[in-house]
Amino acid sequence: MWFLYVIGSHHRPGAVGWPQVRGATIGPALSDGLKSVFGVTNVATQGVDYYGFIGGNYYPGGAPPWGIFDMQVIITAAATCPHSKIVVSGYSQGAAIVHRAIEGLAERVRGRIAGVVTFGDTQALQDGGRIRGYPPARTLIICNYGDIICAGALVPVYPVHWDYVKWVPTATLFLAQAVLTAAAAVDPWWPGGNASLAADLSGLVGALAPGAGTDAPVPARFVAFPPLPPPAPAGVEGG
Numbered sequence: 001m002w003f004l005y006v007i008g009s010h011h012r013p014g015a016v017g018w019p020q021v022r023g024a025t026i027g028p029a030l031s032d033g034l035k036s037v038f039g040v041t042n043v044a045t046q047g048v049d050y051y052g053f054i055g056g057n058y059y060p061g062g063a064p065p066w067g068i069f070d071m072q073v074i075i076t077a078a079a080t081c082p083h084s085k086i087v088v089s090g091y092s093q094g095a096a097i098v099h100r101a102i103e104g105l106a107e108r109v110r111g112r113i114a115g116v117v118t119f120g121d122t123q124a125l126q127d128g129g130r131i132r133g134y135p136p137a138r139t140l141i142i143c144n145y146g147d148i149i150c151a152g153a154l155v156p157v158y159p160v161h162w163d164y165v166k167w168v169p170t171a172t173l174f175l176a177q178a179v180l181t182a183a184a185a186v187d188p189w190w191p192g193g194n195a196s197l198a199a200d201l202s203g204l205v206g207a208l209a210p211g212a213g214t215d216a217p218v219p220a221r222f223v224a225f226p227p228l229p230p231p232a233p234a235g236v237e238g239g
Contacts, residue, residue, distance in 0.1 A: 006094030115178025
């Protein structure tokens with residue numbers, strides 16, 4: 001399987017994470033979580049080679065075009081492997097790139113993505129708690145309580161915006177279940193069939209991080225946001 005991760009602002013270009021930068025340890029931790037489930041040799045981890053300077057947040061859609069392009073190239077290349085499963089994640093500005101890249105993919109490529117998780121998502125509110133053109137059931141948007149970045153504010157940045165590593169076990173469980181569900185839909189090889197997937201995965205969070213998922217609250221999954229307004233009829237301009 002392919003795990004594609006997009007870093008946030010000021011992180012090292014092309015890296016999955018850079019421990020010296022706050023918030024940058026999400027990618028490596030999530031990669032390790034997936035490897036603990038599927039095996040080290042079964043998970044290929046790839047970062048997106050873009051420079052996430054702060055100004056990139058002010059491009060249309062909250063993402064610089066070169067980051068969007070780079071991610072689309074990587075996803076399209078991964079999709080050429082017919083039996084590979086693809087999962088995607090991004091943090092902060094990287095989450096915006098995830099939104100814009102996936103919505104702009106060809107449908108056949110977009111459909112190859114088994115699951116998506118974003119953290120501290122700058123586009124959570126603007127996109128109505130979803131990724132346009134991608135199934136909400138395969139999307140998990142995680143935002144800490146009080147993280148105003150998720151409401152579209154770029155400043156000030158409060159410490160809660162750097163506190164997402166604690167959600168890695170939850171994200172790992174979500175992506176693992178997405179991958180196994182996608183695989184079972186093609187070939188129901190999982191022992192006990194598709195119905196046993198949830199039961200067999202239920203202990204993963206505790207195994208990956210003892211105590212996680214028990215005391216921690218459920219992360220925000222912005223399905224309660226109102227839908228986007230319909231487009232204006234042709235020839236009618238907004239006021």
